[in-house]
Amino acid sequence: MVTKRNNIKNFTRQNLREWFKKNEKPQISTKPFRADQIFKWLYQKRVESFDKMLNIGQGTREILENHFYVCSLKVSNKFKSRDGSIKFQILLDDSNIIETVFLPHKNHNTICVSSQVGCAMGCDFCMTAKMGLIRNLNPSEIINQIFAVRKELPNAKNIRNIVFMGMGEPFHNYKNLMQALEILTDEHGFNFSHRRITVSTSGLLPKIKIFGFEKIKANLAVSLNGVTNAVRTKLMPVNKSYNLEKLIKACSEFPLESRKRITFEYVLIRGLTDSIEDAKNLIKLLHGLKFKINLIPYNSTPSSKYDSPSPEQARMFQKYLLDHKIIAPLRISKGQDIQGACGQLAVENMRRIEYLI
């Protein structure tokens, strides 16, 4: 009898234990540490086949071989920007392509991962929105982006931050997101600190409400982008269902660990969101919350209907916030020349770029 094999990287350690129990594999299920060992091989030693799991007995390996497989993803293209950031296009088994961006900083590196192929949220200013939602990524595909980038950049040690700011709305793929976070933060898995993981949402309220009470306390980022309902609804259709008042209320109820803040992302669009009046309203809107604001000058593309703010206007906007004691880094968009910056992760819309590798 041919059994359908399971992708082992879609299993959390707990799932794996349960599977062994349910499928009556007493050799494994009576030894809970087996799942720990398997996890270490997969995520710390990064082996890609069961026969390399040396401290796991022959019998167990055979069971694994018969019921599971280890998959990895291949980078199909990479584009290096002048500022050092690298965009990877990663090929999925069904021939879809997702994008993952590596962002080097002075002392550490950040990796920006995708959670879906495309996105259903339809934000008016975002290139990924133009693809529509093709499908969700499974936990294995979320995690394997990190493996794939690490493999390509063996010298890039110290990937310190993981941000879910690539393609897709992570909270629209909640179950798989949470499973991926569990594997990433598992001490026997990636053992990545939850403090170094940030999930960015366009504002799916029901999920914001439950995310704060999950056992994995990753950081929350909320894409705000408009300070009035009229402007935010124009930019982000999600605002029709969950307007600013509801969003801010949910943020004020979000449980924060000490020293943590909610990050609000605020895209500066010329003539629409970049006035000093907007800055004033932004402060009013967020009054009473523990937050910081990432200011992102809009990345325009040849086909976009909005314009980037002038550098002077962006700086004035920032200065107004800083003068009011607000933490407001102005994100000089990394990777603009490779269309790897925020909102530009749309595979079919690649501009002519500097193809280095």
Ligand code: SAH
């Ligand atoms: N879907 C999630 C995460 C991915 S988008 C979310 O919306 O939060 C990551 C960030 O890029 C968001 O804050 C979004 O507002 C911003 N963004 C999208 N398109 C952009 C563009 N063209 N220029 C600058 N920022 C953009």
Ligand code: SF4
């Ligand atoms: Fe989706 Fe985020 Fe783009 Fe909106 S900004 S379409 S939620 S990826």
